Amino acid sequence: xxxxxxxxxxxxxxxxxxxEGPGAPEVALEWRHGDPNGPERVNExxxxxxLCIIQHEYGIFDGPDGAAxxxxxxxxxxxxxxxxxxxxxxxxxMQRSILEEVCGSADAVVTQTNAAxxxxxxxxxxxxxxxxxxxxxxxxxxxDRTRLPSSEPLVLTWGxxxxxxxxxxxxxxxxxxxxxxxAPRYLVAGQTHPKVLALQGERYRExxxxxxxxxxxxxxxxxxxxYRSLAxxxxxxxxxxxxxxxxxxxxxxxxxxxxxxxASGQPVVATAFPHAxxxxASGxxxxxxxxxxxxxxxxxRELITDPRQAAVARDVAARVGRTLFWPEIGRxxxxxADVTIAGSLAAxxxxxxxxx
Numbered sequence: 001x002x003x004x005x006x007x008x009x010x011x012x013x014x015x016x017x018x019x020e021g022p023g024a025p026e027v028a029l030e031w032r033h034g035d036p037n038g039p040e041r042v043n044e045x046x047x048x049x050x051l052c053i054i055q056h057e058y059g060i061f062d063g064p065d066g067a068a069x070x071x072x073x074x075x076x077x078x079x080x081x082x083x084x085x086x087x088x089x090x091x092x093x094m095q096r097s098i099l100e101e102v103c104g105s106a107d108a109v110v111t112q113t114n115a116a117x118x119x120x121x122x123x124x125x126x127x128x129x130x131x132x133x134x135x136x137x138x139x140x141x142x143x144d145r146t147r148l149p150s151s152e153p154l155v156l157t158w159g160x161x162x163x164x165x166x167x168x169x170x171x172x173x174x175x176x177x178x179x180x181x182x183a184p185r186y187l188v189a190g191q192t193h194p195k196v197l198a199l200q201g202e203r204y205r206e207x208x209x210x211x212x213x214x215x216x217x218x219x220x221x222x223x224x225x226x227y228r229s230l231a232x233x234x235x236x237x238x239x240x241x242x243x244x245x246x247x248x249x250x251x252x253x254x255x256x257x258x259x260x261x262x263a264s265g266q267p268v269v270a271t272a273f274p275h276a277x278x279x280x281a282s283g284x285x286x287x288x289x290x291x292x293x294x295x296x297x298x299x300x301r302e303l304i305t306d307p308r309q310a311a312v313a314r315d316v317a318a319r320v321g322r323t324l325f326w327p328e329i330g331r332x333x334x335x336x337a338d339v340t341i342a343g344s345l346a347a348x349x350x351x352x353x354x355x356x
Contacts, residue, residue, distance in 0.1 A: 011049070013042055015060050033062045039071045047077040051337050056102060057085040058095060065095050073105045079344035081336060082106040083134075087116045089123065089251045100125050108340045112136045115274035116253035132336060136256055137329030138263035141234045142318055152182035153304040156240035158233070159257050161225075162193035166246030166271060167208055169293055173246070175215045176297030177304075184304055186217075186244070189224045189236060237264045241310070242285070242303050245270035250290060252276075263325060265318035267310060269299045284317035 011028035029045050031038045046052050054073065062068035073080055082102055088095060103109045103126040110132050111117040117133050120126055157170060167188060174186045191197075192205055205223060212221040228236065237243070243261040245268060252273040259279075261268050268285030270276035280287055286299035303310045322328075 011045070013045065015062075031062070035062070038062060039068055039075070042072050043075050043077060049078060051341055052076055052078055052080045053333070053337075054080060054082045054102075054106070055085065056082050056099075058088075058098075065092070065098055067094070067098055070098060070101045070105075073102055076105075079107040079340050080105070081108045081110060081333075081340055083110045083112070084116065084120065085112070085254055087111060087119045087123075087253050089119060091123075096124065103127075103130075106130070107344055108132060108336060110134050110336070112254045113275050113278050115278050119253060119274075134329060134332045134336070135324055136254055136259045137326040138256070138259045138321070138324050139230065139234065140322075140325045141237060141260070141264040142321065143238065153180075153184040153241045154239060155184050155186045155242055155244050155300060155304075156189065156237065157187070157244050157246070158189040158236070160193040161188065161190050161205060161208075161223075162196040163204060164248050166248045166290075168211055169248075169271075169291070169296065170244055170246040171208065171212050171215065171217060171221055172293035173244075173296035173300060174221065175217055176294065177301045178217075178220075180301070180305065183220060184241070184300065186221045187224060187240075188222070189226075189228070189233075191225045191227065233260075234264070237261065237266060240266060242267045242269055242300065244268075244296075244300070245273075245276060246296065247271050247273050248290060249273055259324050262317050262321040265314055265321055267303050267313035267317055269296060269303065271296075279320065282316055282320060283313060284320050285313055 012026045013029045013031055014027045015031045015033075017033045029041060031042055054069065056069065058065050060066055073082070084099075091099065103124070108130050109120075109126065111120055112133070112135055114133055117131055120131060121128050155174065157165075157167070159165070161167070170186065174184065177184055188208070192202060196204055205225070208223065209218075212218050237260065243257075243266045245255065245258060247255070247270070250273060253275055255273070255275045258268060258270065258275055262279060262284060268276070268280060270280060270285060270287060271290045272287050277287055286303065288295040288299050303313060
């Protein structure tokens, strides 16, 4: 579920910094940044439903660090579930205050990994009793692989491109197994992040091209910025031999790309960010150091040259991935919704006092 607000039935409240064109048919209200009546209009719409699910991410709501969401949730006329997409290890004073207020006013809080829940309870003043773990979901993508057995091995990274994704490290690592025949190819699929594009155009992407060229890798590193539909992306993921997540962050507790890779039954090589350590612990891939291209190269080499190890990792990835399919994740949200609504009704039910 993308960050924002959604109602239990189907209407969605879309948050916008600027005009982004028409939304999906289920969008019932657009909450634009800078609208002083935004929180009031949001709560008027919430009053027409039973439950509100808030997808929380810093910066997507109005105000500094998205502070306007505090007013919405404090005045919500219906029960609320807050889904945390980010739990910072070192928040600013304002970020800490906002998250604690949001969680304090919510009827239930969801983190998407056990690592995120541990961090939330250790670093923030939040009730453990109202905190639940429901993993990030993904569409099932376990159909037959689409690459030809005779083609060169394909290592894939996808998502919005920008600093912090560790792509320089990945290019360094991909230079190591150049002795293989055929040598693996590295595909980076995704458009430049809109905020990066607005600030510096395509200079960052061009710097990655230059880095690959400097290592003599221009023929084996491809940057593809085409927009892909969900179906096209699913096909691309299935075409890879493994997925590479070289993220620089040591704090990332949720990765939708990691979940999509597992839902596709793909082995993953990832730096040791918390979600990767948790999701790959059972053998669905390999964890490597953040500043260790040689270790990353060795993991890539193992999974593309050892069919037995690759098959084991792929089988484990598929087993883990099946637990992350949206129908299962949706069922868990519906169960939590029912419990949350029932608890809220019980709390609001008048208590009859009698003497005798």
